[in-house]
Amino acid sequence: EGVSGNLNIGMGYVSDEAFKFGEYNGLDNQGLYPVLDFSLQSAATSRWSDADYWELSGNDLGLNSRELSFQWGQRFTAIYDEITHQRSSGGGSVFVDNDSSDLRLPANWTAATNTAGMAPFALNELDESIKRRRLKLGYQLPAFGDWELDFTFRHEVRDGNRVRYGIIGNTGGNPRAVALPSPVDFTENALTVTASRAGDGFSLQGGYRLSLFDNDNTAQSWDNPYAAIGGWSPAAGYPSGRGAIALEPDNRYQQLFTSLYYRLSKSASIHGSASYARMEQDEHFLPYTINPALAVTTPRPRDSLEGKIDISRLRVTYQHRLTPRLSLRVNGAYEDRDNKTPRDLYIYIGGDSQDQSTAASSRARYNRPYSDTRTEVDAALRYRWQTGTELALSQSLQRVDRDYSEISRMEESVSGLALSRRQSDSLQWRASYALERRDPSAYRGDRPYYASHSDAYIASTPEAERFENHPLLRKYYLAERDRQKASAGLTWTASANVQWGLSYQSTRDDYDKSELGLLQARTQGLNVDLSVIEEERFSWNSFYSVERLESEQAGHSFRGFAVTADIGNPGRSWEHDSEDNVKTLGSDLTLYRLWPKVDMTLSYLLSYAVSELDTQTGNALSAEPISPQGDKLKRLSAKFDYEHSPQLGVSVRIAHESYEVDNFSYDNVAADTMANVIALGRSSGDYSINWLALSFRYRF
Amino acid sequence: SAESGYAPGDPQSCLGCHGEHSMKPAAGIMATVHGQKANPKSPMATKGCQSCHGPSATHLSDYSSGKPAKPAITFNAKTPVAQQNAVCLDCHQSRERTHWPGSPHEFAGVSCAGCHSVHSPRDKAMHKNTQVDVCVDCHKEKRAQMHKRSAHPLAEAEMTCTDCHNPHGTRGESLLIAGFVNENCFQCHAEKRGPFLWEHAPVRESCANCHEPHGSVHESMLVTRGPWLCQQCHMASFHPSTAYSGSGIPPAGAAQQMLDKNCMNCHTQVHGSNHPSGARLTR
Numbered sequence: 001e002g003v004s005g006n007l008n009i010g011m012g013y014v015s016d017e018a019f020k021f022g023e024y025n026g027l028d029n030q031g032l033y034p035v036l037d038f039s040l041q042s043a044a045t046s047r048w049s050d051a052d053y054w055e056l057s058g059n060d061l062g063l064n065s066r067e068l069s070f071q072w073g074q075r076f077t078a079i080y081d082e083i084t085h086q087r088s089s090g091g092g093s094v095f096v097d098n099d100s101s102d103l104r105l106p107a108n109w110t111a112a113t114n115t116a117g118m119a120p121f122a123l124n125e126l127d128e129s130i131k132r133r134r135l136k137l138g139y140q141l142p143a144f145g146d147w148e149l150d151f152t153f154r155h156e157v158r159d160g161n162r163v164r165y166g167i168i169g170n171t172g173g174n175p176r177a178v179a180l181p182s183p184v185d186f187t188e189n190a191l192t193v194t195a196s197r198a199g200d201g202f203s204l205q206g207g208y209r210l211s212l213f214d215n216d217n218t219a220q221s222w223d224n225p226y227a228a229i230g231g232w233s234p235a236a237g238y239p240s241g242r243g244a245i246a247l248e249p250d251n252r253y254q255q256l257f258t259s260l261y262y263r264l265s266k267s268a269s270i271h272g273s274a275s276y277a278r279m280e281q282d283e284h285f286l287p288y289t290i291n292p293a294l295a296v297t298t299p300r301p302r303d304s305l306e307g308k309i310d311i312s313r314l315r316v317t318y319q320h321r322l323t324p325r326l327s328l329r330v331n332g333a334y335e336d337r338d339n340k341t342p343r344d345l346y347i348y349i350g351g352d353s354q355d356q357s358t359a360a361s362s363r364a365r366y367n368r369p370y371s372d373t374r375t376e377v378d379a380a381l382r383y384r385w386q387t388g389t390e391l392a393l394s395q396s397l398q399r400v401d402r403d404y405s406e407i408s409r410m411e412e413s414v415s416g417l418a419l420s421r422r423q424s425d426s427l428q429w430r431a432s433y434a435l436e437r438r439d440p441s442a443y444r445g446d447r448p449y450y451a452s453h454s455d456a457y458i459a460s461t462p463e464a465e466r467f468e469n470h471p472l473l474r475k476y477y478l479a480e481r482d483r484q485k486a487s488a489g490l491t492w493t494a495s496a497n498v499q500w501g502l503s504y505q506s507t508r509d510d511y512d513k514s515e516l517g518l519l520q521a522r523t524q525g526l527n528v529d530l531s532v533i534e535e536e537r538f539s540w541n542s543f544y545s546v547e548r549l550e551s552e553q554a555g556h557s558f559r560g561f562a563v564t565a566d567i568g569n570p571g572r573s574w575e576h577d578s579e580d581n582v583k584t585l586g587s588d589l590t591l592y593r594l595w596p597k598v599d600m601t602l603s604y605l606l607s608y609a610v611s612e613l614d615t616q617t618g619n620a621l622s623a624e625p626i627s628p629q630g631d632k633l634k635r636l637s638a639k640f641d642y643e644h645s646p647q648l649g650v651s652v653r654i655a656h657e658s659y660e661v662d663n664f665s666y667d668n669v670a671a672d673t674m675a676n677v678i679a680l681g682r683s684s685g686d687y688s689i690n691w692l693a694l695s696f697r698y699r700f
Numbered sequence: 701s702a703e704s705g706y707a708p709g710d711p712q713s714c715l716g717c718h719g720e721h722s723m724k725p726a727a728g729i730m731a732t733v734h735g736q737k738a739n740p741k742s743p744m745a746t747k748g749c750q751s752c753h754g755p756s757a758t759h760l761s762d763y764s765s766g767k768p769a770k771p772a773i774t775f776n777a778k779t780p781v782a783q784q785n786a787v788c789l790d791c792h793q794s795r796e797r798t799h800w801p802g803s804p805h806e807f808a809g810v811s812c813a814g815c816h817s818v819h820s821p822r823d824k825a826m827h828k829n830t831q832v833d834v835c836v837d838c839h840k841e842k843r844a845q846m847h848k849r850s851a852h853p854l855a856e857a858e859m860t861c862t863d864c865h866n867p868h869g870t871r872g873e874s875l876l877i878a879g880f881v882n883e884n885c886f887q888c889h890a891e892k893r894g895p896f897l898w899e900h901a902p903v904r905e906s907c908a909n910c911h912e913p914h915g916s917v918h919e920s921m922l923v924t925r926g927p928w929l930c931q932q933c934h935m936a937s938f939h940p941s942t943a944y945s946g947s948g949i950p951p952a953g954a955a956q957q958m959l960d961k962n963c964m965n966c967h968t969q970v971h972g973s974n975h976p977s978g979a980r981l982t983r
Binding site (some may be wrong): 346367452477555578627630633676680 | 919952966976
């Protein structure tokens with residue numbers, strides 16, 4: 001009495017194991033699994049009385065994507081959910097214990113200076129997955145005077161394994177790398193307290209947010225599987241050599257925020273918000289090297305970073321309905337990210353392999369705590385005709401000032417136009433166009449070089465070679481750019497049961513002033529959808545999308561021993577074009593009462609992507625073609641729901657999914673394919689899987 | 701209610717025609733928070749259906765004609781959006797709606813009823829398994845993106861659009877809950893927050909410089925495949941400026957800058973390093 005609910009219980013079966021199939025849905029293991037879902041809620045009748053509303057529900061309880069939630073009125077919510085992310089397919093590491101933060105090689109390891117010289121080695125199978133468990137509590141205090149108070153607390157634990165690579169040796173010269181199963185043992189606690197008050201023509205909100213991130217493993221170390229090579233200290237090679245990497249440090253984030261909405265008149269209002277946040281990180285540093293045999297003559301400038309970034313933001317929006325048909329909106333925004341992290345000179349040791357150098361070497365580097373300040377103003381006008389036509393015009397201006405960057409100041413303007421019309425009760429259409437112009441100050445490609453190297457090193461370098469990147473390179477996120485965005489769409493209700501949709505969108509980026517780097521990028525997409533619904537008989541929803549993403553970039557190969565000669569040699573130039581074509585088709589057909597008491601849903605999904613990659617070079621270089629890369633996912637599924645009675649029912653779900661992928665990153669790449677990298681020997685992950693679930697539903 | 705224009709017997713009399721199996725069902729509202737008579741703030745605790753639909757005595761009085769007068773306020777194209785939304789905002793102005801005035805959806809004339817189905821026992825926009833369907837109804841290109849090879853688990857209903865976006869407006873860009881790209885991403889990826897000793901400039905500025913969060917055909921939702929993505933910003937001597945092609949792929953070759961994690965086979969700390977020897981983001 002007073003409680004109603006559903007229970008769905010049964011068994012499911014997955015025919016095979018594939019990481020992509022079970023990437024997020026919990027169906028990552030071959031075999032049987034329990035199906036269990038339920039919900040309990042205060043019965044409808046009780047909502048007519050004085051009883052409070054509550055609901056308890058659980059979904060996918062038999063899988064590691066389970067969720068359990070409880071809601072009590074609008075006051076209290078508790079949600080616990082799990083999700084496991086399967087990250088890769090097959091493969092293994094050369095280390096004995098894949099779950100350790102201190103990785104050790106097997107006792108019989110045979111080292112060599114590269115993989116070709118190593119004796120055949122066994123791989124210790126690796127499950128690269130991360131399980132995320134999250135508990136979220138929310139409580140709304142019914143009233144605190146005229147204020148409403150909300151509390152949200154989130155406790156989140158992530159554990160598992162991810163792969164990163166460990167390097168021994170100096171980057172660019174003599175590096176050797178090995179795949180490391182890297183432990184993930186993260187905990188985050190986050191609290192948000194919000195006070196809100198709303199009245200006639202105004203609302204106020206203010207609050208505090210805190211997030212504490214904790215990593216149980218702040219470092220990872222490993223045995224060096226390579227024998228010492230020229231340029232390394234002999235002690236850096238196997239068996240005495242070890243490597244160490246810093247894992248993600250603990251950090252803290254706090255934010256104070258407030259906002260105000262005030263109606264100035266019947267037609268005008270103002271809305272403002274402000275926030276002040278601080279990010280902090282002060283994890284104790286690891287030593288320059290884990291290898292005690294390597295000479296360290298200059299100590300670290302500090303024991304921990306004392307990293308701190310203050311972020312201040314202010315935004316004001318004024319909105320005015322100038323006439324019943326004409327609306328104006330004006331925005332002003334300011335954001336300052338002030339990185340107060342101390343800046344010091346660190347004389348680093350290249351990959352735990354060499355004695356420390358001096359302040360006059362290229363390994364003496366200053367850290368760069370990037371700060372930036374943004375100001376933005378934008379205005380928009382919208383006019384609505386009685387005929388159902390709407391026109392919107394917008395203009396925005398943004399300025400960004402940066403530290404330690406090739407661009408000290410960037411200005412960007414965006415002009416937009418949008419038109420829409422309700423042509424008739426059955427036909428609506430819209431179209432829009434926007435032009436974004438990014439106009440940076442003078443690009444100084446050598447600014448990071450001067451900001452990061454020591455004075456002594458800079459003085460020892462020929463003036464003509466005081467840069468790191470080719471002087472003609474323009475980084476795409478800083479370069480001068482014209483972006484054109486266009487879109488159009490229509491919705492046509494052909495009859496009471498049939499609706500069509502058609503939309504197109506295009507973005508084109510031109511980097512006309514860039515000689516090297518990204519030169520052009522273009523994305524186009526076309527979407528068609530159809531919905532046919534016959535009440536209580538059937539519904540059919542389908543969509544088809546095609547998307548093309550193209551980019552064109554240029555490069556210039558040069559060598560450190562011949563910088564001046566190489567950078568002027570046109571034969572060393574190269575171009576790379578990329579074109580991705582993606583087609584997606586989805587269709588769901590539901591037939592109600594296909595047979596007496598049986599509803600059936602048939603679904604089909606096709607996602608098909610092909611990437612064409614082409615590199616062309618000048619006559620001093622050479623290039624080979626790359627075969628098309630891509631993947632194809634096909635899924636056909638059916639669901640049958642038999643309603644034996646309003647209380648009892650049976651559900652059968654069947655699916656077949658296949659996946660084919662061509663990816664040169666993993667295809668034919670064994671653990672020892674690369675000379676200087678010991679990989680995992682993973683596969684791209686083709687599969688063909690059948691899935692079946694049978695469950696009984698009881699409603700009470 | 702005895703007030704002028706209001707029909708008595710609400711909601712029972714309304715549900716007489718708008719029952720579960722009627723042409724315009726509305727009975728589902730009784731299974732929602734709006735149907736709680738016990739809650740003094742709910743519509744059912746005050747004027748019932750007419751709390752939102754306005755005084756509709758005329759609508760009820762001539763229902764037998766087969767084509768009765770409309771209720772005072774209807775939530776469809778016949779009623780100006782601002783008028784529809786004013787009804788909802790009368791109770792729902794605070795909390796997540798604080799930033800609604802002047803927000804992109806408000807300015808574009810999106811109605812509350814355009815996304816929410818308050819008559820349904822399960823509002824699709826509020827339910828984890830169905831919310832994405834509501835959003836992609838307008839944002840159609842996102843529907844295909846989430847089925848790409850690398851995407852957040854939206855298609856699996858393990859995430860929702862509102863995990864990242866507040867469609868009612870926020871303090872910053874793209875209706876992001878935290879207001880700004882990186883702080884939004886850090887809500888689930890707090891380990892990347894730092895600050896780090898060795899920062900990667902585009903990472904500190906915006907995760908979206910390298911990642912397409914709605915889905916990509918490239919690994920890790922990257923906007924372009926490595927090593928070419930990295931080479932759009934890094935063109936130093938030797939391997940960063942090398943022309944990579946099929947000669948680096950088996951059986952022609954095995955370039956460590958192309959296979960497996962490509963550049964990240966060595967520069968594994970691309971999101972930032974806290975190692976004093978990590979200046980090149982390798983440690």
